[in-house]
Amino acid sequence: MTNNLKNIRDLTFEEIEEFFLTHNRPNFRASQVYKWLWSNFVYDFSQMTNLSLNDRNLLISNFAIKSISKYEYIDSKDGTTKFLFKIDNEKVVEGVLIPQKDRYTVCISSQAGCSLACKFCATGKLKLLRNLAAWEIFDQVYLINKFSLEKYKSKITNIVYMGMGEPLLNISNVLKSISLINYSHGLNISQKRITVSTAGITKIIKKIADLKPKFNLAISLHSANNKKRSELMEINETNNLRNLLASVSYFYNITKIKPTYEYVLLSGINDSQDDAEELIEFCKKSPAKVNLIEYNHVKGIPFKKSTKESTQKFIDILEKNKILVKLRRSRGEDIGAACGQLATQNKKW
Numbered sequence: 583m584t585n586n587l588k589n590i591r592d593l594t595f596e597e598i599e600e601f602f603l604t605h606n607r608p609n610f611r612a613s614q615v616y617k618w619l620w621s622n623f624v625y626d627f628s629q630m631t632n633l634s635l636n637d638r639n640l641l642i643s644n645f646a647i648k649s650i651s652k653y654e655y656i657d658s659k660d661g662t663t664k665f666l667f668k669i670d671n672e673k674v675v676e677g678v679l680i681p682q683k684d685r686y687t688v689c690i691s692s693q694a695g696c697s698l699a700c701k702f703c704a705t706g707k708l709k710l711l712r713n714l715a716a717w718e719i720f721d722q723v724y725l726i727n728k729f730s731l732e733k734y735k736s737k738i739t740n741i742v743y744m745g746m747g748e749p750l751l752n753i754s755n756v757l758k759s760i761s762l763i764n765y766s767h768g769l770n771i772s773q774k775r776i777t778v779s780t781a782g783i784t785k786i787i788k789k790i791a792d793l794k795p796k797f798n799l800a801i802s803l804h805s806a807n808n809k810k811r812s813e814l815m816e817i818n819e820t821n822n823l824r825n826l827l828a829s830v831s832y833f834y835n836i837t838k839i840k841p842t843y844e845y846v847l848l849s850g851i852n853d854s855q856d857d858a859e860e861l862i863e864f865c866k867k868s869p870a871k872v873n874l875i876e877y878n879h880v881k882g883i884p885f886k887k888s889t890k891e892s893t894q895k896f897i898d899i900l901e902k903n904k905i906l907v908k909l910r911r912s913r914g915e916d917i918g919a920a921c922g923q924l925a926t927q928n929k930k931w
């Protein structure tokens with residue numbers, strides 16, 4: 583029965599206010615309820631003790647409170663932990679905690695599955711099951727933060743939307759989740775510490791820019807050659823490099839935030855000197871930084887990671903040309919928690 587009731591955690595503050603207004607209840611009830619939900623993380627109306635019994639009952643008869651409460655986790659040898667969150671009692675979405683010196687980065691999913699089918703990505707081999715609600719995205723962060731506090735006595739510091747799914751194809755819930763994560767009486771994590779990664783949905787990049795966000799944008803580039811990029815990423819057929827560049831520079835001009843180009847180095851595919859030079863040309867057209875990513879093996883996919891030598895050579899060429907470049911080493915590969923490996927292969931239920 584409660585299942586048929588609307589989840590109150592799907593409502594914005596304004597919608598909760600509207601609810602109390604239409605039931606002739608005082609306005610301040612909305613902020614009380616909102617704080618129980620998003621500051622105190624109380625998911626039981628009967629525990630909302632500063633509400634009258636009448637108002638608690640009113641809420642109970644109108645709403646359910648749904649949250650992700652269950653997860654399993656697997657530790658990697660390198661300290662990374664992969665989380666498997668159950669949604670709809672069956673589907674699983676994954677999140678990852680990557681502890682570093684004084685940085686605790688959380689990687690979260692925005693969709694169950696993915697519709698994009700990039701050739702090198704394990705999630706891309708799944709179909710899109712559905713978009714995640716803002717609260718489902720939030721709960722991954724909340725639960726991983728709780729885990730981090732218990733295990734490392736440290737709050738998480740950074741959040742990357744680089745798990746399963748394409749965040750820009752679920753943008754309204756992604757934006758809602760960011761404001762929930764950012765809520766000053768709640769988790770209170772600054773937008774500057776949040777990065778949303780996209781395969782490059784150009785129209786939405788421009789829409790986001792118009793909202794003047796404070797969070798970072800990462801673009802999965804992987805090749806600065808249009809033909810090559812189309813071969814690696816189907817999305818490039820409808821969102822080609824020229825449009826991508828236009829949207830990225832639009833984003834930069836409005837926000838003054840330099841986007842990061844992610845570039846997975848695939849041996850013999852996109853790691854030659856020519857590839858590096860094409861990337862340099864592309865980077866010179868609009869301010870950006872480059873994150874090179876070591877390719878993580880995905881079962882059934884024939885790509886190989888670049889050798890140490892070609893990786894170093896690629897970095898040298900970029901650096902010589904004054905491109906800001908970092909190499910992101912693989913973490914959690916042994917447990918299938920590294921970039922592009924999230925496909926619930928360790929599913930236990």
Ligand code: SAH
Binds near residue numbers: 702743844878921922
């Ligand atoms: N859909 C979004 C976010 C998820 S992927 C996007 O495309 O950006 C997060 C990053 O991991 C992307 O840059 C993606 O291209 C990269 N990735 C995918 N498969 C990978 C693999 N097998 N090895 C390393 N990185 C991979």
